[in-house]
Amino acid sequence: MILSHKKKKIALIGYRLNGGGSDKVMANLSLFFERQGFEIDIIIVLNEVSFPYAGKLVNLGLLKNNRNGIFNKVKRLKALHTYLQNNKFDYIIDFRFRTKIIQELILARYIYNAKTIFTVHSFLIDHYMPNNSWLTRLMYNHCLANIALGEKMKTLIEKKHQLKNVVTIPNPIYIEEILEKQDENLEIDFKFILAVGQYENEIKQFDKLIFAYGKSVLPEKQIHLIILGNGDESKLKEAILENNMYNFVHLFGYQNNPFKFMKKAQFLVLCSKNEGFPNVILESLACKTPVVSFDCDFGPRDMIKTLKNGILVENQNWEKLTEAMNLLISDEVLYREIKENTFESIQPFLLEKIGALWLNLLEE
16 A cells, blocks of 8 residues: 555544453554554553554543543543544544444544544444434444444344445454464463353353353363353352352453463354354464354354354254364364364454455545
């Protein structure tokens, strides 16, 4: 891409640089855009930073107080408005979930003062757009684009809200980080399968996974279950207790480097009610670790080919999920064949290839 002598400026706006999938995408794209010669500012509203990123960090989370009352929120909104006015960005890309209608209307129509792109990262599109289609069109029909992560998500948004500017761009994977971190030492002396995700709500269904794991052949074969992520552990501990799995199920919390777990795992399990485009699947495949996943909306079917790089299971069929786990452990020949295909299957989602789609959108 040929740029003029003056660098074009992009503001990437998200909640944090830690934990969530959309935050990881924002961090990855900051690295790509800076390589392409853009000037990058990352604006976050929570003081949480752990992902590698490029550009200038503007941490509005430092202005947040413990009460987080209306005056504090207005203070941060004014700070954002002033910053955007003073810096004259060419593009603004918003990665946040957006549920506060009045606030989002003000942002979309009055505060964002450049060509703006809004992203949607979940099957639950109401977390990003008002349920009222008139309001959604008022807020988002004028912007440069609304990004859906797959064709089914694009169709859902267009059908529900009649938006004319929805573009499909999947999440990218930053392979350099994974290759660097996956070989970090992991002092675990048992075989295990892995589940990764924030369980602040019931979408990930890790409590049900513990029951499905308990019914499988894995415990008797001394293959453990490790769960990485933060959230309310009470349901998970209750499931461990009911299944008498104290010695086999391990809650290791949030990990800055999940890749060293992925590389050593027998396979990764995704058992969510719904998703958007779960990065964890691509990350596991990049570590040459197969994936067993529900065929939930949206994302898994775009990344997993059954008996090629993993197993796609009928959505919410827990018996089939247990059968798939048993199959990968019991059939060693099949497992090796699937494992051999994992790394090659992520090639369409590499940061450079997905980044090229973003460049095409900006150039338009």
